[in-house]
Amino acid sequence: MSSTPLLKISELSVGYPSRAGTTRALDRVSLDLSPGEFLGIVGESGSGKTQLLLAMLGLNAQGAQLAGSISYRGHELVGASQRTLASVRGRRIGMIFQDPMTALNPYLTVGTQVTEGLRLHQKLGRKAAWRRAIELLEAVQIPEPERRLGQHPHELSGGMRQRIVIAMALICEPDILLADEPTTALDVTVQAQILALLRELRTRTRAAIVLVTHDLGVIAEVADRVLVMYAGRVVEQAGVEELFSSARHPYTLGLRRSIAELDGPLPERLPSIGGNPPNPAALPAGCAFAPRCAQAFERCLGTPPPLVSVAPGHARACYFEGKLEVSAP
Amino acid sequence: MSAAALEVRDLTVRFALAGGRHRVLQAVTNVGFTLPRGETLGIVGESGSGKSTIARALLRLVPASAGVARFRGVDLLALEHEPLRAMREHLQIIFQDPLASLDPRMRVAQIIEEPLLEFRPRLNAQARRTLVLAMMERVGLLHSHLNRYPHEFSGGQAQRIGIARALMLEPELLVCDEPISALDVSIKSQIANLLKDLQKQLHLSVLFIAHDLAAVRFSCERVLVLYLGRVMEIAPRDALFSAPHHPYTRALLQSVPIPDPRRARARGGAPLGGEIPSPLAPPSGCVFRTRCPIAEARCAEQVPELRTVGDSKVACHRAGEPGLNL
Numbered sequence: 001m002s003s004t005p006l007l008k009i010s011e012l013s014v015g016y017p018s019r020a021g022t023t024r025a026l027d028r029v030s031l032d033l034s035p036g037e038f039l040g041i042v043g044e045s046g047s048g049k050t051q052l053l054l055a056m057l058g059l060n061a062q063g064a065q066l067a068g069s070i071s072y073r074g075h076e077l078v079g080a081s082q083r084t085l086a087s088v089r090g091r092r093i094g095m096i097f098q099d100p101m102t103a104l105n106p107y108l109t110v111g112t113q114v115t116e117g118l119r120l121h122q123k124l125g126r127k128a129a130w131r132r133a134i135e136l137l138e139a140v141q142i143p144e145p146e147r148r149l150g151q152h153p154h155e156l157s158g159g160m161r162q163r164i165v166i167a168m169a170l171i172c173e174p175d176i177l178l179a180d181e182p183t184t185a186l187d188v189t190v191q192a193q194i195l196a197l198l199r200e201l202r203t204r205t206r207a208a209i210v211l212v213t214h215d216l217g218v219i220a221e222v223a224d225r226v227l228v229m230y231a232g233r234v235v236e237q238a239g240v241e242e243l244f245s246s247a248r249h250p251y252t253l254g255l256r257r258s259i260a261e262l263d264g265p266l267p268e269r270l271p272s273i274g275g276n277p278p279n280p281a282a283l284p285a286g287c288a289f290a291p292r293c294a295q296a297f298e299r300c301l302g303t304p305p306p307l308v309s310v311a312p313g314h315a316r317a318c319y320f321e322g323k324l325e326v327s328a329p
Numbered sequence: 330m331s332a333a334a335l336e337v338r339d340l341t342v343r344f345a346l347a348g349g350r351h352r353v354l355q356a357v358t359n360v361g362f363t364l365p366r367g368e369t370l371g372i373v374g375e376s377g378s379g380k381s382t383i384a385r386a387l388l389r390l391v392p393a394s395a396g397v398a399r400f401r402g403v404d405l406l407a408l409e410h411e412p413l414r415a416m417r418e419h420l421q422i423i424f425q426d427p428l429a430s431l432d433p434r435m436r437v438a439q440i441i442e443e444p445l446l447e448f449r450p451r452l453n454a455q456a457r458r459t460l461v462l463a464m465m466e467r468v469g470l471l472h473s474h475l476n477r478y479p480h481e482f483s484g485g486q487a488q489r490i491g492i493a494r495a496l497m498l499e500p501e502l503l504v505c506d507e508p509i510s511a512l513d514v515s516i517k518s519q520i521a522n523l524l525k526d527l528q529k530q531l532h533l534s535v536l537f538i539a540h541d542l543a544a545v546r547f548s549c550e551r552v553l554v555l556y557l558g559r560v561m562e563i564a565p566r567d568a569l570f571s572a573p574h575h576p577y578t579r580a581l582l583q584s585v586p587i588p589d590p591r592r593a594r595a596r597g598g599a600p601l602g603g604e605i606p607s608p609l610a611p612p613s614g615c616v617f618r619t620r621c622p623i624a625e626a627r628c629a630e631q632v633p634e635l636r637t638v639g640d641s642k643v644a645c646h647r648a649g650e651p652g653l654n655l
Binding site (some may be wrong): 044157158160188189190193195215217218223244251254255256259260261267269270271272274292 | 375376483484485486513514515516517518519521522525540541542543544546547570571580581582583584585586587588589590591593594599600601602604605
């Protein structure tokens with residue numbers, strides 16, 4: 001994409017020092033985000049996908065050491081003051097968390113929580129804020145918005161709560177919406193509703209959406225472009241169709257093949273990736289995927305492979321040149 | 330020996346709620362099914378559908394309010410304390426959260442050995458150790474894991490420990506309550522394969538409770554679809570996935586993300602609206618009617634009986650109507 005990126009992340013690393021040494025949560029991650037783009041980030045636990053989102057908001061846990069750059073419309077966010085971060089956070093970049101119950105305050109009504117942001121960021125009066133809150137709830141397709149504003153979170157279903165959280169993220173009409181596993185805690189019929197809502201919001205508001213998930217199916221439904229993360233690094237990035245039709249990293253291919261499907265021939269055994277996800281506190285020297293990789297050879301154990309372009313808009317971090325096989329050692 | 334490992338009829342589970350003498354939550358209503366010996370029956374449904382309550386009631390972890398569950402010639406639901414304890418040898422469970430289901434203060438060897446101490450008191454330490462090691466090998470654990478603690482393992486490894494413990498007594502019936510849903514994507518298929526292998530090798534009869542429909546398709550010969558504590562449809566696997574007869578089954582299948590962007594986006598159609606109603610105030614008639622795209626007036630009045638349509642048993646007034654476009 002040729003347009004100037006809204007957000008440009010360059011060589012971002014996040015480490016957590018401890019007595020036993022530094023745990024590398026994120027290792028030199030770079031990405032560009034264009035206006036209106038739907039970016040999917042896929043990874044398992046410990047892949048660094050949540051750390052990446054938190055870094056965009058300046059919300060990594062205390063003690064985190066950040067290196068590299070996160071540039072939002074030319075403003076550097078790494079090392080920025082709390083004031084700068086606070087002005088970007090919520091106002092320009094909104095966040096949707098995985099568990100809507102913990103993202104909402106159980107003691108306050110929905111109305112109080114939604115209007116708080118409007119009065120704080122938009123400096124609206126009480127009545128104007130209330131009117132705007134009703135519009136926002138309508139925008140996320142909540143029936144009877146006036147009644148909902150008077151209710152407490154526990155009176156709402158999980159799907160309704162997630163819609164409220166999305167409405168709150170939209171308060172300041174952000175340029176970027178970050179969503180961390182927004183449908184993982186939801187039932188599958190409700191997940192389909194929320195994914196449809198996110199797609200519709202992207203079209204209507206032109207906000208860029210970054211959706212983090214462990215579910216390649218969710219990625220296939222909504223993303224334009226995909227980053228695949230493993231052990232704190234980007235191991236592959238590509239447009240969504242290219243990623244599914246011609247994955248070039250053995251991990252991506254392994255993930256893709258290990259998904260059980262609802263139709264088509266039923267395999268006797270599911271292809272699987274052997275071994276276990278790596279421990280971020282004890283990563284191997286070379287490629288972190290090498291211990292689970294059927295293609296690994298000597299070079300993979302030395303230095304980690306850099307992310308290299310293999311086709312326009314498609315890059316991968318892997319030394320292996322031949323035809324990829326899935327079966328693991 | 331009958332061909333059925335487990336036969337459940339009219340299982341109903343009610344919970345009395347605090348605050349109000351007459352507040353009763355009916356989590357499971359008149360559920361019946363037959364699990365043929367050596368087969369795997371999947372029970373699917375969204376949260377609040379009652380699938381875990383069925384498992385708990387069968388294992389007598391919560392009391393059933395009514396019903397019969399015939400297993401090894403007796404009614405599980407009517408067993409007194411001592412015969413029930415003896416029966417547990419044949420009836421084991423694997424839980425969703427592998428780490429939470431293992432005692433953090435026990436070593437792997439102790440965890441896997443514990444059922445033997447309880448039910449095979451005549452075995453000596455060496456005989457127990459031999460059995461434990463053989464079982465560990467079977468589930469893919471290493472001998473070097475014997476003296477480790479649960480927290481030293483990843484989720485997939487911990488689930489292997491839970492499986493080893495459950496199979497130590499060679500049970501006849503294994504209940505798997507969401508056995509792979511808490512695991513990382515790359516690990517799910519390892520454990521799904523392992524469970525299927527073990528089921529075949531040990532001729533286990535398995536109740537496989539899950540919300541992941543694709544995992545159920547891979548693991549189960551028959552599938553039961555639950556909604557708000559009632560059976561909507563029971564069918565052999567291929568019939569259910571290729572020609573679902575209940576509008577809820579159909580909606581569930583259509584909601585699952587397709588891991589192929591072209592097909593996913595070509596699918597079109599609006600997702601099923603609404604959410605599962607509160608079990609405190611279930612809709613009259615068919616409980617699914619408030620979300621059903623083909624509901625009619627009679628659906629609010631009459632509870633649909635489970636009846637045979639094609640290869641399925643379906644609880645829907647309209648199932649099987651010619652030209653019905655779900």
